[in-house]
Amino acid sequence: MPLSVAEHKLPQCINPLxxxxxxxxxxYIGRAHDDDNTRETDEESESVCAGGAEDEAKETKKEGTDRQTTAIKRKTDKLKRFFGSTVKKTVDAAKSLAQEVSHARHKEDVADIVDDVRGEHNIKLKASNSHKGPYDFDGCVRYVQEMGSGHSGALxxxxxxxxxxxxxTAGQDKLLRIWVTRDAYHMFHDMRTKYNAEKKSSPTPSQESLAPLAPPPPSPEEPxxxxxxPFCPKPFCVxxxxxxxxxxVSWSKNYFILSSSMDKxxxxxxISIGECLCCFQHIDFxxxxxxHPRDDRYxxxxxxxxxxxxxxxxxxxxxVWNEVDGKTKLITAANFCQNGKFAVVGTxxxxxxxxxxxxxxxxxxxxxxxTRGKNSTGRKIxxxxxxPNDDKILITSNDSRIRLYDLRDLNLSCKYKGYVNVSSQIKASFSHDGKYIVSGSENQCIYIWKTCHDYSKFTSVRRDRNDFWEGIKAHNAVVTCAVFAPNPDHMIRMITDREEKMNAGSKTPDEKDEVKAAEGGMVASSQTGHVLVSADFNGCIKVFVHKAKPKHSSLPASALA
Structure with missing residues (x-):
């Protein structure tokens, strides 16, 4: 299929990369052109079969045995083509049926996620059929915020x-937005104010750098x-x-930000400056x-x-630079590993x-x-x-698989499956403690796996395969990004403090005393958990908090209410 034609038939959610x-x-290989050719061949073969006998009889009467032989040969050739196209059509139908069965199985999982509603704010939680529990995120995930004034287009x-x-956050609208947590807004605002005050004393200050970056006050219509x-409703800067x-995008430890683009x-x-500090030109996307993890000058x-x-x-x-060897040299992913000792690229x-x-x-x-099957051909990384804190590396690829490799021997430690990533630039990542892996998916879900599952309970399960996922269905489009916050404790502490202040007025004096008496035992548990942010193809950004349940608590039920 010519690509100019194919582009009009591609799904609208396809990544421009x-x-x-x-x-x-x-x-790009489409099935429509093959089906049209098959249909045309079939029609041609059917017309030859219908009229072949009459033509053969006429030619036999008029021109004798030679013509008859020629007609029979022609008829035989066309019958071969007819049966050949029929066989091809049958094989194609079988392949199509196999694909439909595979898609149907996956749709069953998705349907289960959609129908199984647990939690609040339209969060749907589900685990894989092979995962019989106990579940880490079931009943503990709260949908706490949707970012206002978000992006237009995919993230x-x-x-x-x-x-x-x-x-x-960044994507299709060509803008880079920075969001700040509510408790840290004043710290970064002061940092920006200090920089602008220093710039005003210079002879020729940049007008763009002096432009106000503070978010406008919320409109009366905004809830x-x-x-x-946890986040301010408006971007800290755009x-x-x-x-x-x-x-x-990439962050340095000193709040510098790099952004890469399809503009090469x-x-x-x-974050203190409103203008681009430097532009590095490339030849392609x-x-x-x-x-660099140890020296952010590089x-x-x-x-x-x-x-x-x-x-x-x-x-x-x-x-310094190097070029990838091989027939296909397209670099689609890159990172450092072992604290900057090695640079790694995916092709x-x-x-x-x-x-x-x-x-x-x-x-x-x-x-x-x-090693075998449909994924034996390497797909895009x-x-x-x-x-974190281990000599292992997590690789996401377009065969809907996530693989964990041990860098000491380059052996596969585990392969995670369940999500869908056929053509997107979806990336899996770790939680801050390395205990969980999270990824978006093309089927509108967020998937979470335990990095090291307790396989002792499953005697018949391969230890290098992990399809024991837990899913969150909260988006209505392809989930292009899903990441854990690297330091969730301060967010959970902020949320806990705000909610306690709000609820303090509704408690009796005796209940307040009980809460204070048990506060020491609750601090550690109330600040343990994860913060998860996801974004989708429509530009929607959602925030979830997973607060671990306290294992031991002396609080009465009324205090926990």
């Missing part, structure tokens, strides 16, 4: 700052925030400058960027031109290649694919994530 890769590789990336108090909402979709550039920002960029670059920010130039054909960071020299590679 995937579409561009299709243009580069010409690998492609969503990243927390190292401290966990800032959230960067007030509840006590459990950065413009890119001319196409943003594909990735990487831009550097800081920049699919992945990441600050960052790594991966591009569809097949080149991996280590940039020196102060010198504004490439310090369109399913390779994960390691380079030494200092000179970007080739070290080794992993072929991310199954969409995400690479090092595991």
């Amino acid at each position: 995937s579409l561009h890769i299709m243009r580069l590789t010409s690998e 492609w990336c969503c990243k927390f700052s190292v401290c966990g108090r800032l959230l960067a 007030p925030l509840g006590p459990a909402a 950065y413009s400058g890119h001319t196409s979709d943003l594909l990735d 550039t990487v831009r550097l920002w800081h 920049v699919t992945a960027i990441v600050f 960052f790594l960029s991966g591009s569809l031109d097949g080149k991996l670059r280590l940039w020196d920010i102060p010198d504004k130039k490439v310090a 369109y054909d399913g390779r994960c290649i390691f380079y030494t960071t200092d000179q970007l020299k080739y070290h080794t590679q992993i072929d991310v694919r199954s 969409s995400g690479i994530e090092p595991m």
Whole structure:
């Protein structure tokens, strides 16, 4: 199928990066053209079969045996074509039926998620059929906020700052938005005010940097925030400058932000400054960027031109670079591992290649694919994530699988499945403590796995396969991003304090005394849990809080109410 025709038939939720890769590789194969050819051949064969006998008789009477032989041969050839097309049609139908059965099985899981309503605020929670419990997130997940004044169009990336108090979101509308937690707003506002005061004393201050970045006050029509909402309702700052979709963002420890785009550039920002600090030009789309974990004067960029670059920010130039070998050189993911010792890139054909960071020299590679079956061909790597405090790396790919590899021997530790990621740039990531893995999905759900499941209860289960997921259905579009907050305790503490203040007025003096007496035992448990943020194809951003249930509590039921 010509790509110009295919693009009109592609689903509207397709990632523009995937579409561009299709243009580069010409690998889109549609079934419509094959079906049309089959239909035309069948019709032609049927007309030959219907009129063949009469033609043969006429030609035999008029022109004798030679003509008869020719007609029989022609009829035989056309019958061969007819049966050949019939066989092809049957095989295609069988393949289509197999695909439909596979989709039907997956739709059953999705239907279960939609119908099984537990929790609040239209959250639907479900676990895989193989997961019989106990469940970590069942009944403990609260939907606490939907970001106002969000993006128009799909969101492609969503990243927390190292401290966990800032959230960067970006995507189709070409804008980079920074959200701040309510308890940290004044700290960052003071940081920005101090910078602008210093800039005013300079001879020629930048007018753009002096532009007010503070969010406007909420409109009267906007509903007030509840006590459990952790983020300010308006973005702390909005950065413009890119001319196409943003594909990735990265934070430094000092609140610098990098953004990469389909406009073939990487831009550097800081939350105190309203203008772009530097622009780094590339030859093709920049699919992945990441600050060096130990020295944020450097960052790594991966591009569809097949080149991996280590940039020196102060010198504004490439310090060292290397090019991916092989037939398909498209880099679709990149990151550092082992605290910056190695740079890792993922490719369109399913390779994960390691380079030494200092000179970007080739070290080794992993072929991310199954040994047999439909996933034996490597698919696009969409995400690479090092595991906190361990020599392991998490790789997301477009075969709807997430794989955890041990960097000490490059062996597969575990493969996680259940979600759908066929063409998107969805990335799986860890919780702050490394205990859980989270990912968005093309079937509108958020999926969560335990990193290390307790397989001792399942004697017949393979220990390198994990389909014991728990799901959250809260979006009405493809969930393009889902991330855990790196430091959830301060958010949970803030939410707990706000709710306690709100509820304090409704308690009797005796109940207040009971709460105070048991407060010491509740502090640790009330501040333990996770904060999860997800974003979808429609630009909707949602925040969830998972607060661990206290194991031991001396509070009466009235105090817990």
